[in-house]
Amino acid sequence: MDSPLLLDRLLQIADLFQRDMAREYDGTPLSPARMGVLWTIHHSGPVQQHTIAAALNVTPRNITGLVDALEAVGYVERIPDPTDRRARLVGLTPQGHELMERTVREHAALNATLLASVRAADRDRVEVAIAAIADRLAQLVSEAAKADKARAS
Amino acid sequence: MDSPLLLDRLLQIADLFQRDMAREYDGTPLSPARMGVLWTIHHSGPVQQHTIAAALNVTPRNITGLVDALEAVGYVERIPDPTDRRARLVGLTPQGHELMERTVREHAALNATLLASVRAADRDRVEVAIAAIADRLAQLVSEAAKADKARAS
DNA sequence: TATTGTTATACTCTATAACTATA
DNA sequence: TATAGTTATAGAGTATAACAATA
Structure with a gap:
């Protein structure tokens, strides 16, 4: 499944x-x-x-x-x-x-x-985790954009 | 802060x-x-x-x-x-x-x-929490759309 | 009558290019 | 020369309305 x-x-x-x-x-x-x-x-x-x-x-x-x-x-x-x-x-x-x-x-x-x-006991951990995911994604997107620009030159 | x-x-x-x-x-x-x-x-x-x-x-x-x-x-x-x-x-x-x-x-x-x-020890809890957030949000959006429709009539 | 998809038309968001006024 | 903002033009995605063919 x-x-x-x-x-x-x-x-x-x-x-x-x-x-x-x-x-x-x-x-x-x-x-x-x-x-x-x-x-x-x-x-x-x-x-x-x-x-x-x-x-x-x-x-x-x-x-x-x-x-x-x-x-x-x-x-x-x-x-x-x-x-x-x-x-x-x-x-x-x-x-x-x-x-x-x-x-x-x-x-x-x-x-x-x-x-x-979200379960009360998990809230802090979840907030930290979602922030980490957002930061990681921002990093990936920024790198991909930079790679695109380099390729265009 | x-x-x-x-x-x-x-x-x-x-x-x-x-x-x-x-x-x-x-x-x-x-x-x-x-x-x-x-x-x-x-x-x-x-x-x-x-x-x-x-x-x-x-x-x-x-x-x-x-x-x-x-x-x-x-x-x-x-x-x-x-x-x-x-x-x-x-x-x-x-x-x-x-x-x-x-x-x-x-x-x-x-x-x-x-x-x-995400920290390995937190992954399961985070996946469950994000699923719960998505479900709750889907419910809210669906209710809001229904309320809109009712108001339009 | 109702449904499936299309043509006709219009609006929002977006982009590039050319232009004006200023720096 | 370069920058701030605009006009002109174009393309994608969306919507409504009217219509054809079929159910």
């Missing part, structure tokens, strides 16, 4: 997150890509658009569209960068701050719910 | 999978969506397109395009359904079978690598 691999379970979790976000944002002006922009600004404060592009690993052209949409519905605003007249800083509006604070609270609640499904 | 939540680590893993797949399929005729079709057929054998659509939770219209692309590069073929002249069964070609077998082997190797980053 094949029990699913650990990897299959992790892929299942990834798929469930994606599906749930798509459902949650359906009918709203938000989307996973737009939330990515909001998270970046939430963590860093007002930033130039090319910084957001680098953080999300997409082209600056993309950020133009995402910020346009977020600005149109009032979650972010572009303000002139006092140190560089080419650039504009993107910051959260009060409405954007409120959204992100609510989202942080929802994350904490979901975190608690998921952790509750 | 905020250590990242378990949830943040799981979201990070989800993002890394997504990023790595995008990188891996870059420059090939494959993509995450097309691989989804191939996995479905790999697990079930030749199936009607609307069955694939239901399995992936997308519209049948989508499957037309994905199967068109996979057929054009030789991974799948459409054959008449002997039991229903409206439908066509989509099955893997020998080339498609070979691709999926290779992919299964790569998954097993990645699974072993990730598991190796």
